Amino acid sequence: MSTSNNAPGSSSSNNNKNSLNTISLLSIYSKVTFDGTNFNDWMRNIRMTLRFDDKEYVLEKEMNEIDESKATPEEIVDYKTHCKDATKVSCIMVATMTPELQWFYEDYWTYEMCKDLIEKYHKRARQERYEIFKSLTTSKIKDRESITTHLQCMQCYVDCLLKLNMNFDEELAIDIVLHSLPSCYDHFIMTYHLNKEETTLSQLQILLRTAESGMKGKGIASTPTVAAPVMEIGQGKGKKRKAPSKQN
Structure with missing residues (x-):
């Protein structure tokens, strides 16, 4: 009596838990929608959630049909499990x-879909990057x-790279900025590297504007006095570099 009364309740409780787990996982999946430009972010989200649910293998393991009349019971069970998991993941x-991508991929199995997506979008993004x-x-x-105009142009490139999942720390950003300067900034760069004071990227831009104001007549246009820092590459991250002393 006691056993029969508890069984239905136990089954109902397990079903409720499974439903809640499914809803939770679906909410995580839906955080990133693939639109053709964000393949890496989308695939990372898919993989991490599948890994939690022990289904990541369907992305990399091709599902080959079997002859059930010749297969072992274990092979049949494995095939059916793979088929079920691949259907859910796809x-x-x-x-x-x-919607446009849904229309194209709706009849793909998971492995074939993943392979096609990597070929079309991951490799394309790498070349573009x-x-x-x-x-x-x-x-x-x-x-x-x-x-300022020059740094704004560089910022456009940086924004594109960030969308393609290429991140910069502040030290690398400073090196790229210094590398982009013409020969009339050679003394500024030398002083910058020799000086023991540390500076951030925003502070470097202020120093560059100060140096720029003393270069009239050298083919360098002046930046308006009220201009604000325009470069944003890994602000606050990485090691700080040394700032040059004021030039006379």
């Missing part, structure tokens, strides 16, 4: 895409261009 992946980083690191101030 539904989740497609459900977290934009390389081209933008190349433009950033070869950027130089043009004739009659102010330091």
